[in-house]
Amino acid sequence: MNKHISLSEQLANDLREKAKVMDRGARFPSEMSLCRRYQVSRMTVSNALQRLVREGMLERRQGSGTYVTQSPLQAIHFVLSGPENSSFALLQSMLTVYEAVHNCAVNARCRFVTLSASATNSMMDTNVQSFKQLPKRSKIILFGYWFRHLFDIMLEREHKVVFIDTQHELSELYQDMLPKWFHIEIDRRLAMIDLIQTLHRKGCRNIAFLHNFSHCRNPFVQGYHLGLVEAGLPFVPELFCYYNDSGDSVPRLLDTMYLLRKQFPFDALIIGSTGNSTPINTVQHFFFTKGLQIPLVSLSPFEIMPGYASLFIPYAEAGFQAFKRMIAHEFKPGHLRLQCQIKGEDALENGMPCVE
Numbered sequence: 001m002n003k004h005i006s007l008s009e010q011l012a013n014d015l016r017e018k019a020k021v022m023d024r025g026a027r028f029p030s031e032m033s034l035c036r037r038y039q040v041s042r043m044t045v046s047n048a049l050q051r052l053v054r055e056g057m058l059e060r061r062q063g064s065g066t067y068v069t070q071s072p073l074q075a076i077h078f079v080l081s082g083p084e085n086s087s088f089a090l091l092q093s094m095l096t097v098y099e100a101v102h103n104c105a106v107n108a109r110c111r112f113v114t115l116s117a118s119a120t121n122s123m124m125d126t127n128v129q130s131f132k133q134l135p136k137r138s139k140i141i142l143f144g145y146w147f148r149h150l151f152d153i154m155l156e157r158e159h160k161v162v163f164i165d166t167q168h169e170l171s172e173l174y175q176d177m178l179p180k181w182f183h184i185e186i187d188r189r190l191a192m193i194d195l196i197q198t199l200h201r202k203g204c205r206n207i208a209f210l211h212n213f214s215h216c217r218n219p220f221v222q223g224y225h226l227g228l229v230e231a232g233l234p235f236v237p238e239l240f241c242y243y244n245d246s247g248d249s250v251p252r253l254l255d256t257m258y259l260l261r262k263q264f265p266f267d268a269l270i271i272g273s274t275g276n277s278t279p280i281n282t283v284q285h286f287f288f289t290k291g292l293q294i295p296l297v298s299l300s301p302f303e304i305m306p307g308y309a310s311l312f313i314p315y316a317e318a319g320f321q322a323f324k325r326m327i328a329h330e331f332k333p334g335h336l337r338l339q340c341q342i343k344g345e346d347a348l349e350n351g352m353p354c355v356e
Contacts (some may be wrong), residue, residue, distance in 0.1 A: 001030060005163075007040060007044050007046045008044045008045075008047035008051070009051070010043065011034075011038060011040060011044060011048040012047075012048040012049075012051040013055075015016070015048055015049070015052060016030075016035070016039075016052060016055075016057060016096045019052065019057050019058060019068050019134075019307040020043075020070045020135060021136060023068065023108045023328070023329055023330050023331060024068055024069065024327055024328070024329055024355050025067060025068065025069075025218075025329035025330075026067065026068045026330075027065055027066070027068075028049075028058055028065070028066040028067060028068055028328070029066075030066070030257060031046060031049065031270045032150060033050075034099070038213070043221070046107070049066060052256055053066075056069060056100070057069065062101040074112070074141075075110075075112070075113045075138070076101070076105055076110055076111070076112055076139045076141065076323070076326050076327075077113045077114075077115050077134070077138055077139060077140045077141065078098055078101055078102070078113070078114055078115070078140075078141045079115045079116075079117050079140060079141070079142050079143075079147060080094070080098070080114060080115065080116055080117060081094065081117050081118075081143070081144060081147060084252065090144070092143065093143075093166070093301070093313070093315050094143050095300065096315040096316055097143045097164060097315050097318055097319040097322070098114075098143075098319070099316070099319070100315070100316040100318075100319025100320050100323070101141060101319040101320075101322060103322065104319070104320060104323035104324075108323075108327060108333040110123050110327065112164065113131065113290075115127075115131075115140075115148055117150065121160060122126075123148075126148070126149045126150055128149070128150065128153060128180070131150050131153050131154065131157075131248060131312065132153055132157070132299050133328065134157065134159070134270065136157050136158050136159075137157070137158050137159060137160055138157070138159050138160070139159070139160045139326045139331075140154065140160065140161045140162070141161075141162045141164070141319075141322045141323075141326065142161060142162070142163045142164065143164045143318075144164070144165070144166060144168065145165070145168035145174065146223065147175060149176060151177050155177060155180060158217070160181075160326070160331040161180075161181040161182070162181065162182045162322040162325050163177075163181050163182070163183050163184065164184045164186070164318045164319075164322060165183060165184065165185045166186045166188060166219075166313075167184065167185065167186070167187065167188050167189055167219040169215040169217040169218055178333075178335070179333060180333055181333055182322075182325045182332070182333055182334050182335075182336070183248075183333075183334070183335045183336070184318050184321055184322060184335075184336050184338065184339050185335065185336070185337045185338065186313060186314065186315070186318055186340070187337050187338065187339055187340065188220055188223065188313065188340060189217075189219035189220070189222050189223040189226070190223065190339065190340075191220075191223065191311055191313075191339070191340035192219070192220050192223025192224055192226075192227055192270075193223045193226050193230060193339075194227075194229040194294050194342070195223075195227065195270065195297060195311065195342060196223070196224065196227025196228060196230070196231055197216050197230065197231055198342060198345065198348065199229060199268045199295060199297075199348065200231040200233065202348050203267075204267045204272075204295065205233060205267060206233075206236065206239060206265050206267050206268075207228070207233065207239070207267070207268045207269075207270065208239040208240075208241065208257065208266035208268065208269045208270070209224050209239065209240050209241065209269075209270045209272070210241045210243060210250070210253065210269060210270070210271050210272070210279075210283070211242060211271070211272035211273065211299075212242060212243050212244060212272070212273055212274055213242075213243070213269075213272060213274060214242075220272050220299060224240070224270070236264055238257075238263075239257075239262040239264060239266050241257065243279075250279045250282050250283070251282065251286065254282075254283065254286045256293075258286075258290060266294070267294050267295075268294055268295040268296075268348075269283065269294060269295070269297070270297045271283060271296065271297065271299065272299040272300075273299070273300060280296065280298045280308060282322060283296060284296065286307070295308075295309065295348040296308040296309070297309045297310070297311070297342075297348070298310045298311070299311045299315040301315065307343055308344065309343065309344040309345055309348055310342075310343045310344055311340055311341075311342060311343070312340060312341045312342070312343045313340050314338045314339070314340065314341075316340055317338055321336055321338070
């Protein structure tokens, strides 16, 4: 024991560390059991517990006992990725989740800690040591697959992890870790399937897809193919159009699609992008000049505007649900699937008005 610190203060320090790794609402050991364990007087134990009560770490309930509270000392860690060369949309999506979790933590008066996954913004240079130094069973919220090099450490340290997954192309690489975590899945694949079926119910039979998703396992790409199958519609390669990020790529593709429209007609167009916005304005202007009026749908969650339909992706709801699992009385692994929604569905009825 340190002679310069009182016995009750030393005991309080030890009990504080014990409480940090306990779940909110968990019953704390009784005074008598602590007296026996630490071989100290009941007054010393009582003073140590009272110190933690004043800090907000514990609360005493008359006739019931002492319980762990959601103290400012029990931190919820949100890990910020470094998107490297990824799109601005990834960063914007992550910040939407971050803001939702942060607001919940502020309202609940929880300690909220932001961790950087990499000081160099490189997936191959993650802050491994920082994560090894976190107390065991820390509460951590992850958004996206970017952190895969830290997954083993989090399992080894028995951290309580909520993993928010947007169905990354390589998601099969981390499936074995999810049974020990709480997995929130934002189902973009099903969103595309539902979108195809919605367009089909409204009479569309030749649905074109203009996108710049390069991976065949992209959930929107998979959903497009599955949606066509479920709707009983044929896949037409000429209507599955990939564009690159060069300035003239989209206009050239639209010209080609228009010229081939008699041979390969399309009566709806879905537009997707890895960026924070799709070329929806370019498409609208092109259709206006050609006198076309068909349903247009943007897959960007940050393009919810009048005049065309958009896909709403529940990033904020994912943040709220993650926080809810973090402050539960007992952390339990599990799975929650969040559905996306079509906004502006009325615009799909008779084709969207194209603006000049």
